[in-house]
Amino acid sequence: MPESIKDIQNSIVEEFSILDGDQEMTNFYIMELGQKLDAMDEHLKTEENIVKGCQSKVWLTADVDGDAVVFKADSNTAITKGLVSLLVRILSGQKADDIVNAELFFPQEIGMDRFIGTQRSNGFAAMIKQMKMYAFALKSKIEA
């Protein structure tokens, strides 16, 4: 059993609280998280896998592993890569239903729109939507 979506979010909120709202440190931390994200195969970085609605390029794929959905992601910008890595950390390996129904409270708790701005916030929302759509689409595959 993976750690629950709620628990992982709580850990993230705690980690960010140490940064004490310092914007520069927060950016460095997010980029550091991005650097740790598992590499995505170059052949997956196709036009088709680009998340629409992001100013930076974000590639996202979803696969089934047993009864779980596994996400892979990458971005051409370091900060966005860090942001999508947070979502991968929370949602990858979870059950499709849990992803579809997930309530993502961590962006608000860590005050994300304050330090990433409106444009990136919209892009971030687009990533979440895409992940939920993938999970929804893969649900039937898992159930079959």
Next chain:
Amino acid sequence: MSEVKTGIKDQLDIEAIRKEFPVLHQEVNGKPLAYFDNAATTQKPLAVINALNDYYKGYNANIHRGIHTLAERATKAFEVTRESIRAFINAKEREEIIFTKGTTESINLVAATFGRQEIKAGDEIIVSELEHHSNIVPWQILAEEKGADILVIPVFENGELDMESYKKLLSEKTKLVAVNHASNSLGTINPIKEIITAAHAVGAKVLIDGAQASAHLPIDVQELNCDFYAISAHKFYGPTGTGALYGKRELLENMPPYQGGGEMIKDVSFKKTTFNDIPYKFEAGTPNIGDVIAFNEAINFVNKHGKSAMAAYENELLNYATEKLSAIDGLDIIGTSKAKVSVISFLIEAIHPFDIGQMLDARGVAVRTGHHCTQPLMERLGIEGTVRASFAVYNTKDEIDRMVEGLDRIVKFMK
């Protein structure tokens, strides 16, 4: 005895100038603001802000046809700005100055009037690879409608126009050449006098996009002999939403109206409407009175400190930034033309401009990232965009040091 010129008297008191700009004195993300996005829009001195405030508080009224005192005052102030712009660009007559929303509308006005009337199928319009989208798209729309062709002056790797190629593009088919005085993305100052003279030799008219030049370069439309010159107030310390188009009288008089409405007419009947004289023929509807009035204070600000003294100081900032940025590992300056306004575009190896922009913002340093509305130029240079720092008279070397410090930290982290 003649006075000994030390030069010190000519120097600007930057600290005093900074005091004129309230917005500069704030913290952004806990750090003092360093505003380097002046090519997008400059900040406004208190005199401009107060003028706007005074107008709405004291004499807001619709202009030109009012008989009452407030209308009289507003009309007078509005027309004072027209005269100031005339003097600012040394136009022959005040009637040659048309108020618009800004450079973009000025260019669209020419496309919709002069362009509609004069451009025919098979004619050619020449623009350059350095142009802002607003000096490309209106011509594309027109060319599409008329079956005319757009020809493009190529740009060298360093950001300078290929003038030999330009001269080869000119022919009796050329009806209009539309180029900028200075590039918003790279800072290149274009040899517009030479461009204008060559265009006139084949009978073409010339429009100059002066958006980036107005704050930094001397403008003398009579000496340049350009046919049209477009400016925006907000690029040189004035309010947004107002600007001007200069056009030679005989051209303006022959051009059809731009928009129909009040102000631009002489007499209206359902049988026949006659149009007003220039400049009013092109100023349909109630204009942006308050901002036009405040615009005058922006011109006064530039005149007070002296454009050439300001440009000399900005050039010093540009040279300083160029030297400091060049020392950063992996940093590449995009646009190294010999003559530049105070704009510096750059890229750092393996670091995306968006990341640089956001990291600098975290340190209170405002730069612009992306294609700067010059996608064809970016494509020509084989890049998606740049980080751009553009300097105004209120910027300081100390602020540049803070930007460099921020960049050093990013580079160190990314390694």
